[in-house]
Amino acid sequence: MARPPLPPFDHASATLKVRLAEDGWNTRNAEQVSLAYTHDCYWRNRAEFVTGRADIVALLQRKWTRELDYRLIKELWAFEGNRIAVRFAYEYHDDSGQWYRAYGNENLEFAADGLMQRRLASINEAPIAAADRRFHWDASAPRPQDHPGLSELGF
Template sequence: MPQASARPPLPPFTRESAIQKIRLAENGWNTRDPEKVSLAYTEDSWWRNRGEFVQGREAIVALLKRKWTRELDYRLVKELWAFDGARIAVRFAYEYHDDSGQWYRAYGNENWEFDEHGLMHHRHASINETPIRESERKLLWDASGPRPDDHPGLTALGF
């Protein structure tokens, strides 16, 4: 895949630009489009996702394709935890169901590091999930688009 152009906002991050970067990432992931999502990462980006270690955009695309084949009707919310220079720490929650109709909520933390072009070159993700009843879902918006601006974030949801 070709090198992506700069992806503002660029480091060093302020609180406001870190929050903007997080929302852009959330919106991208909520498209569930592995190729589009991969363009936010460097060509040689290194990931730890749960217990899986991948490097490079092709491996990222493959991981995301596997993920979104299993995690249906996926909806994600991310929130700033901390930032410093070219690094951002994020907490998140997402909900999905499997092919049997069982719903899950996953909770996690990510540590991100960016290059000077605003592309992420390291992503460390720790994720735990729990089964939930469909009636317990809280991430309720049309799955074909980003989280609406008026939909509550993690803190407002009590996560």
């Protein structure tokens, strides 16, 4: 099943692909998110390497069990052909109530059907005070269209 927009990407289609990925991740539904990836998709996520949807689901379920009230913003950095580079930031708190902001970059490669076949992510994070949070929207919904993006927030 095709997952538009399809490569090769132009600026508009790459921007839309990134926003659709952001909206999917903000659902925190690992099964749903995994459907955007090929069955044999290869991931590097921090120091963890996984292959295939089942491993992706397991990684995301572990992630979102620890990262509570997760909110993510992605921004297109560059694109060419079937590849997109993204920068992102997300905020969450742990079970003790400590808030964190994580920053990262993703290199994404897509199959002809629009499914992602490779995701290479580098991520770092730092604790923040609750008063320093910048991502304020209902965690059960996508980021509102009028909520600032990373550039507007100065990240």
